[in-house]
Amino acid sequence: MDRSRDPIPETINGSMGLRQLAGRLRAAYRGTDVTGRVAHFDAWTDRAFAPDTGETAYDHAKTVRDYYDLCGEFMVFGWGNSLHFAPLSSEESLEESQIRHQRLMIDKLELREGMTVVDVGCGIGGPMRRVVREGGVRVVGVNNSDLQLDKARSLNAEAGLDHMVDYFAGSFMDMSPIADHTFDRGYAIESTCHAPDKAGAFAEICRILKPGALFWGQEMCLTDKFDPDDDRHRAIEQELMHGIALNEIATMGEVNLALEEAGFQVIEGMDRAVAQNSGVPWYRPMETRRGKLGDIPYRIPLGRKALIGASRLAELVRTLPVGTADVIRLMDRTAMAYVAGGSTGIFTPLYCFLARKPL
Structure with missing residues (x-):
């Protein structure tokens, strides 16, 4: 794996201003009723858990797609092109920690040049591009968001890697067009947590x-x-489920059981945030600007509030699509839930496992 020269980290938040963000939001929202879409998303838990809801009345895959289509550009604006958490270090920026975490995954997967790898829930392809560059493998990205797949295609072409990547537009719950025993390796980064049936x-x-x-x-x-039985814990759980579009939040043991039920052998599994023990919590970028992790002011509470206010003014003069501030408010609420879940120690986004399909 060639790591002799590392391209500039894939982050656009250092250079993308509000004007550029506005153009991306207009393209993503395409003149739709953003306020109505946010209100519809906000009510997803009512629809999902209504006692009189029929089995086919609620589609969780659509809720997840709505979440990413509404929030995706802001995720990139504040988090970079790798839309995942990573174990942090006070000596690194968020992007540098993400790169280190992706390299851990590459090493654990024992990638070899010529392999074909499936990226389950590829997002806009931040980890994918590192896997292709450093693993020398072909990747097929699976995603049910056309907006994210279009952005992944554009960024892959810009990076000169489009010849090494193919795409499957659809749900990872049903990949029936893909034949059995197709891929040499696979990975899923913060995607199967959205599954309505994890074992499935x-x-x-x-x-x-x-x-x-x-x-x-x-x-x-x-x-x-x-x-x-703790009301505070239950309230945080519900806020996280609502804000991240999670049908449930499994325990680490339940994830392992689901893997075994599906036919995998679990080789290892651990909360990487705890295992690293760096003293820097995974939610730090959403809480404070201390250290190298605080380079983006819009990540922290005051910055998010300021962005909501600025967006309201920009909506009045039609610089930003009407409803943009509602999206930011939704994401601010979710960020507070992340911090609450992390600071109480009841939630982690960094349960990482390695499993093997038996011979």
Whole structure:
């Protein structure tokens, strides 16, 4: 794997101003009723858990797609092109920590040049591009958001990697057009946490992997500190489920059981945020500007509030689409839930496992 020269980290938040963001938001929202879309998303839990809802009345995959289509550009604006959490260090920026975490995954997967790898829930392809560059492998990205796939295609072409990537537009719950035993390796970074049926998702991934293939996953989980009888814990859990479009939040043990039920052998699994023990919590960028992690003011509470106010004014003069501030308010609420879940120790987005499909 060639790491002799590392391209500039894929972050646009250092250079993308509000004017550029406005253009991207107009393209993403395409003249739709953004305020109405946010209100519809806000009510998803009512629809999903209504006692009289029929089995086919609620589509969680659509809720997840709505979430990313509404919030995706802001995620990139504030977080960079790798839309995932990583174990942090006070000596690194967020982007540098993400790169280190992606390289850990590459090493664990034992990638070899010429392999074909499936990226389950590829987003806009930040990790994918590192996997292709440093692993020398071909990647197929699976995603049910056309907006994210279009952006992944554009960024891959810009990076000169489009010849190494193919795409599957659809849900990872049903990848039936892909034949059994297709891929040498697979990974899923903060994607299968959205699955309405985790064992079902893992079973479908297992099906398309070759016998003996390794599978890396990063899941959002409840920790052993979560007390279902604690009202505060339950409230944080509900806020996280609502804001991130999670049908449920599994424990780490439940993730392992789902993997085994799907046919995988679990090689290792750990909360990487705890395992690193760097003293820097994974939610630090959303809480304070201290250290290298505080280079983006819009990530922290005061910055998010200021962005909401600025967006309201920009909506009045039609610089930003009407409803933009509602999206930021939704994301601010979710960020507060992340910090609450992390600071109480009841939630982690960094349960990372390595599993193998048996020979």
